Amino acid sequence: MSTVTLTAKGTHELYLEAYNVTPDAFAGKTADEIAALECHEGNRKGKLGEYFDIDGNGGDTAADTQIIVKGDCKKIKRIGQQMTAGEIIVESDCDMYTAGWMKGGKVTVKGNVDSFCGIGMAGGEFIVEGNAQNYLGSAYRGDWRGMTGGLIHVKGNAGNDVATFMRGGKIIIDGDAFLHVCTHGEGGTVVIKGNVESRVGGQMVKGDIYVYGQIKYMMPGFKYVDDVEAEAVEGEKLTFAHYIGDLGERHSKRKGEIIYGNIYLKK
């Protein structure tokens, strides 16, 4: 695997849109060719070389390319957007749309990420060692097809609107989340190991939500049915109180049985 190391120079005055920092764009390119790739700072079109020191060449394919981003990326958006394979490691915080619409490969952020990260994700793995802001693994505005596959693991807390319109894949949050988890959910799994304020599973059609801590305000549309043993995260078999809902939302039938969304609250 070839490694390309980018070091942010911090020369951008506004936020930088580095949508070409993906293994797909870097594959088959030398360091000089990578430096000539486009990016945007406001309405000024620039080249990656103006904003990053670039060391190393891309691999033959995206899967053979690893990108390590160093320096302060707090004001850099869209790293790993739409990537299909390979690996990105960001050693600092980074901004919006990190791993957005990702289809494969792996992104690791060693700091915090801002909002809209992992949005519309279809595959791959996205690890955040710090906190994530709002709209983690959510759908783009107006899109009824949110996250459809892949894994998001946030080791800190997340904000509002986690997994809106989720249809597949898995999100694990080691800390807390605030409002709206899996709103309009149509599948997939969300595991929150901390507490949630409220609105868990609102308008949820299908899917599973596991909460290890407390839900401060439970949606009225969820009804307790039984206690179950389940393994939300591999190797962690626990007992949960099982709620079904949202009873105020439409639900389809399979083999004559109505399929509800599920909330599993750790006992």
Place this chain on the structure above:
Amino acid sequence: MPKVIKNVGCPYCGACCDDVEVTVSDDGKRVLEVKNVCAIGTQIFMHGGDHDGRIKLPRMRQPDGTMKDVSFKEAIDFTAKTLLKAKKPLMYGFGSTNCEGHAAAARVMERAGGCLDNCASICHGSSFLAIFDNGYPSCTLGEVKNRADVIVYWGSNPAHAHPRHMSRYAIFPRGFFTGKGHKSRTVIVIDPRFTDTGRVADYYLQVRQGHDYELFDAFRMVCHGHADDIPDVVANIPKETILEVAEVMKNARFCNFFYGMGLCHSDGRNHNIDIAISLTRDLNEFTKCTIMAMRGHYNITGPGAVWSWQFGFPYCLDLTKKTMVHMNPGETSSVDLAMRDEIDAFINIGTDAGAHFPIPAVQHLKKHPFITIDPSRNMASEISDLHVPVKICGVDDGGIVYRMDNVPIQYRKVVDAPAGVPSDEEFLDAVYERMVELEGEGFI
């Protein structure tokens, strides 16, 4: 002899009363009297025309901090140069101008490669997000007047914010199928505060602040046949009340929800509207039910209509790429752009960002060139580097405006503006032309 002009549209709120009678002076420069208009609308008409209180020339901030009158030519040149120099300028406002002004602004910002946003961003923008997600089963105010027998005001207080809304459209008028006026209508008000609108309600539900979403969910459970599973109390409302009010809605001939900032700007924002739309859809299984946003300014619906037609998005437009438009409130919305210090020039037009934005946002904006285009002095104009006076749309300038139900209405000029003061459209078109000239001269 004073002239009486009838059927004039009022440039105050989204109800767009178009039955106003204005009496103007002999010389056509002052409004003497207005009829059929609320106290706030009256004041707007009285501010129009050519009088001593009007600002007639642009004011530019000098190095010593004072403001000095400059010519419109200088103001146009300064604005054009500011826009061309900026990497990411933002133009925000438009609640109080006409659609011609919105279109001109879009031309300017597309050329400049900046962001374009309207007051919906801090108002009913969250409704747009819900509408994108869930549709908009709405109607016109005429249909409400003629057909609706159950009116729900949820998180809105028209008695103060839209003073003639209840009398012209919703509760009191005698319509084609609602001949008994308010006697034929049931009014439901849902609000954490017992407002003046609450006083006219047949059912007043004092929902717990920030828990509207749960109450909507409970109403939806009734529609989906799960009434028995509703907890005893939801959002401070007892189960029996929820069931009783749900029956009123289900048994209506025509039910309409009017909602306001109480839903748009309490926790959850767009999700509150989203579930309100879902409830509207559910109620259509039983009766006819529609929903309508209580849009604030008289033409805040306008930029949504104009820009959706021009760019495909109603607000929070990011035109920086010039070849494509990007919209994502939370990123491209004015307050977020300002709070994150993402922009490097700001134009405030037909609104008052100085008064409405959070203080840290204004502090960030003030670090960069700050221009206000507005007929009056306001908090934004007083901290601006340039303040450009323009005509007051609906009083000394005509144009097309969109009412809260997306019905376009032609507004008329009733008095003359001070000589030389341009309309928003004229000023912005001149800025556009100057930008083209400067680009031709190789300014950047």
